[in-house]
Amino acid sequence: MKLNSGSSRRPMILILSAALVLVLVLALSPSSRQYQGTLQQAAFPAAGPPAVQEPSSSEEAEPPPEPEPAEPAPSFPYQELYPDLYCPDFTGESIPATQKTVYLTFDDGPSDRTAWILDILKKNDVKATFFVVGKNAAARGDLLRRIVEEGHTLAIHSNTHNYRQIYASVDSFLADFEAVYRLIEQETGVKPSIFRFPGGSINAYNAGIYPEIIAEMTRRGFRYYDWNVSAQDAAASISVLSVKQGIWRGGWERPEATVLMHEKWETATALDEIIYYYRSHDYTFAPLDNKVTPIIFDYKRCY
Numbered sequence: 001m002k003l004n005s006g007s008s009r010r011p012m013i014l015i016l017s018a019a020l021v022l023v024l025v026l027a028l029s030p031s032s033r034q035y036q037g038t039l040q041q042a043a044f045p046a047a048g049p050p051a052v053q054e055p056s057s058s059e060e061a062e063p064p065p066e067p068e069p070a071e072p073a074p075s076f077p078y079q080e081l082y083p084d085l086y087c088p089d090f091t092g093e094s095i096p097a098t099q100k101t102v103y104l105t106f107d108d109g110p111s112d113r114t115a116w117i118l119d120i121l122k123k124n125d126v127k128a129t130f131f132v133v134g135k136n137a138a139a140r141g142d143l144l145r146r147i148v149e150e151g152h153t154l155a156i157h158s159n160t161h162n163y164r165q166i167y168a169s170v171d172s173f174l175a176d177f178e179a180v181y182r183l184i185e186q187e188t189g190v191k192p193s194i195f196r197f198p199g200g201s202i203n204a205y206n207a208g209i210y211p212e213i214i215a216e217m218t219r220r221g222f223r224y225y226d227w228n229v230s231a232q233d234a235a236a237s238i239s240v241l242s243v244k245q246g247i248w249r250g251g252w253e254r255p256e257a258t259v260l261m262h263e264k265w266e267t268a269t270a271l272d273e274i275i276y277y278y279r280s281h282d283y284t285f286a287p288l289d290n291k292v293t294p295i296i297f298d299y300k301r302c303y
């Protein structure tokens with residue numbers, strides 16, 4: 001029985017083996033794979049657009065379609081902030097000085113020395129520029145108004161003068177700037193058009209972000225002013241002599257001098273002599289405005 005049943009099954013096994021080989025050959029042939037792919041695509045169409053067929057080498061390549069006109073570059077979100085915070089009268093025009101000119105500037109006020117400094121300027125018939133700090137100005141609106149009434153330029157320095165805070169982002173800088181801008185406008189009616197960066201336009205706190213802040217402030221029409229002479233009176237340890245030496249180091253030959261000073265007791269004490277120094281070297285005094293070509297630090301200086 002065993003032999004018989006084995007011999008009767010052998011042809012069946014051979015037939016089945018041949019059929020299996022045939023199925024495998026068909027399944028692995030390229031035309032079959034293509035066919036199965038067609039079937040799969042028909043049964044489960046792809047969600048995206050159909051794949052682009054590469055043109056065969058014998059066909060002429062279609063020229064690419066004309067590109068659509070470029071969309072305007074997307075604006076940065078901070079460009080939408082404070083839609084009124086623009087300098088209304090900026091034209092980009094600069095008027096060159098026709099004579100040796102010195103721009104005396106006082107940072108970080110108003111202070112207990114502001115009235116004293118204003119008295120010295122008035123006595124000498126000198127106009128200057130005050131880059132003020134909002135937190136110092138909040139209770140001294142009278143001094144802000146006196147600066148304006150006596151013909152000086154009231155300009156922005158900062159609201160908080162907190163380097164880490166204002167240079168954390170462009171948004172932070174704008175928030176700080178807008179606060180002191182509004183304060184000045186409310187107290188005096190003046191819309192400031194110029195500013196000075198705390199620490200100067202390039203400093204240890206804004207190295208990664210200053211180009212972006214400068215671009216945004218320039219887009220809004222504000223001009224910033226660094227300096228080319230310093231009384232070097234921001235240090236903790238100064239004297240009347242060291243203030244005057246800082247001025248002397250700046251020399252008397254440059255055609256335009258933008259002088260950095262702070263509202264220190266030593267600086268106010270030296271101010272009469274500083275004015276005499278420039279006057280005796282044929283300088284004219286003028287307040288800054290946005291028609292004055294600014295002294296600005298070279299970007300490369302921080303690298």
Ligand SMILES: [Zn+2]
Nearest residue numbers: 107108198199
């Ligand atoms: Zn400052």
